[in-house]
Amino acid sequence: MAFVAANDDDGLSETSALSRVTCNVTAGTAYQIAVDGFEGESGAIRLQLALGSPFPPPANDNFANRAVITGSPVNVSGSNVGASFEGATADFEHGEPLHVSLGGKSVWWTWTAPFSGGLTLTTARSAFDTILGVYTGTNLTNLVLVAGNDDDPTGSGVQSGVTCNVSAGTAYQIVVDGFDGGSGDIQLQLKLGNSFAVPPNDNFANRILVTGNSTTVSGFNDGATLEPQEPLHNHFYGGKSVWWSWVSPGPGIVTVDTIGSRFDTTLGVYTGSGLGKLTEIASDDDGAANSTSIVTFYTKGGVTNQIAVDG
Structure with a gap:
């Protein structure tokens, strides 16, 4: 099945919760039309179709x-x-x-x-x-x-x-x-x-080690990039990720946050030794104040957690 066009909220409708698409079509081609409810919404549907001159x-x-x-x-x-x-x-x-x-x-x-x-x-x-x-x-x-x-x-x-x-x-x-x-x-x-300064922990291979069971670290993601095979953190595209690594000193409930950061962050925590081998443990976009991020998860002792902050 090939994608042709899609829309969620149509800004031209009386209510922006309705949907509208415009696209060129070819004579004799069968087009499959799907209507879904945003976040599981349901109800009666009225579908209108008009064919005019090509755009x-x-x-x-x-x-x-x-x-x-x-x-x-x-x-x-x-x-x-x-x-x-x-x-x-x-x-x-x-x-x-x-x-x-x-x-x-x-x-x-x-x-x-x-x-x-x-x-x-x-x-x-x-x-x-x-x-x-x-x-x-x-x-x-x-x-x-x-x-x-x-x-x-x-x-x-x-x-x-x-x-x-x-x-x-x-x-x-x-x-x-x-x-x-x-x-x-x-x-x-x-x-x-002029070139933008690149953070030292831009690449996964150069992630910075964090130690202890209660610590705060600082950094920046200006000039950072997205690497090939890097996951989309919390399933959102950012494109300017930086990395840290933390080995849990023992079992317990862990909270990681970006509170106090000065931009809209995305946060991801993973296990795995390479970008193509990562398993997500927890992720968040706007779970904390001022568009910052926070995650809480259980860990065993000795687990290496890879932490990514993106924008």
């Missing part, structure tokens, strides 16, 4: 036709009205990847870094709720996520922004999608400056 797709709708951006700084305009997802299966295991959150109307650009440094990319002043992703790779089957964001906390809250370090001569693939199938005019701002 003209943007020139850079498909990855193969991505528009070229050169230099820095640069501002780019575009639109994702009439755009679609490419060859995505219902579970997003094949074809175009899911960019941070559910979208379905993606458009693409490609940009080659003229020098190594720190990239700042935003969709500020775009006309809809955007999703932004940066990848390396030459086709949809070998894309590697570099950075992504749904709602930029430094902006209006519904546009997107990413920062990441880039390497001279590397081609980066940039995608803008619409959250929950949103579409409209796009304003993309790109600026390349």
Whole structure:
């Protein structure tokens, strides 16, 4: 089954709890339509369908036709009205990847870094709720996520922004999608400056050892990255994770929190010796005050717990 379009809350309806999708369809093709209830809601359904003229797709709708951006700084305009997802299966295991959150109307650009440094990319002043992703790779089957964001906390809250370090001569693939199938005019701002400092415990292999049974440690995740095979902590995309390791001195109930951190954190605790071998013990997003995180779990003595904090 191939994914075509989806929506949760339609901002154009009298109540935003209803749903609406718009997409181009092909004559003679059978489309399967599913209606579900958010978080298990149920009741009577009224489904309305209207077929009109096709929406003209943007020139850079498909990855193969991505528009070229050169230099820095640069501002780019575009639109994702009439755009679609490419060859995505219902579970997003094949074809175009899911960019941070559910979208379905993606458009693409490609940009080659003229020098190594720190990239700042935003969709500020775009006309809809955007999703932004940066990848390396030459086709949809070998894309590697570099950075992504749904709602930029430094902006209006519904546009997107990413920062990441880039390497001279590397081609980066940039995608803008619409959250929950949103579409409209796009304003993309790109600026390349000095490299961002990378935390010493950015990579799992370089996690910092925490000792004792009651301790507080500090750190930062500016300039941090998401590693290949790294799990999504609490099943949310962050992209700027840092790692600690703690060996429990004995059995008991453990509480780990990020209270006092100055950004919206995501927290994950795992066992395992490598990113591809991790087993989640506990995770949280906004369980503590001011969008910080907290988890409580039981541990045996001598267990090595891998702790990740993401944004």
